[in-house]
Amino acid sequence: MVTTHAAMGAALSALLLPVSPRFAAVAALAAFCGGVFPDLDLLVGEHRRTLHYPDYYVLLSLPLAGLAVLRPLTATVATASFVAAAALHSVADAFGGGLAPEPWIRDDHRGVYCRARRRWVRPRHWVRWDGAPEDLALHGVLALVCIVAFDGTVQWLVVLSLPVSAVYTAVRRRLPEWAPWLLE
Known part of the structure; x- marks a missing residue:
């Protein structure tokens, strides 16, 4: 669920509280948005491929985090937090279900697309599907x-x-029958 990704990014920012409480809220807000960002590809392209970059977001987040440490400004902290949360979202999607309209059937091998390897990473089903009870938990x-x-x-x-x-x-679980166009 996009809400889980958003909360995941914001919760990660709580680690800044003991180190830099001044920037923790800015980081959390940016990370909340960064956690949402990859799922905007539901609106513009192929889901978990167009705006999901599990490889490149991770690589980009490292120098951005370094920059935020060396130059702790609102802009550097917010940018690093946004990209780190987008990376976390993209990587975490591989631990969920596939992209099929009914992912509980487990007939879809597409977890998230990895550009560096030019292939789909298989879903691990740790969270069986988006919106599963464990996702809510x-x-x-x-x-x-x-x-x-x-x-x-x-x-x-x-x-x-x-x-x-x-x-x-x-x-x-009712969405595939209620709104098939929504899950396409």
């Missing part, structure tokens, strides 16, 4: 980290994402 744990660690906008974004996730989880 993971989102809940990550949201709790954010709720405890942050206040203000970060906290509210994560709190508001919880009912969205719960509704999506409740209807996910």
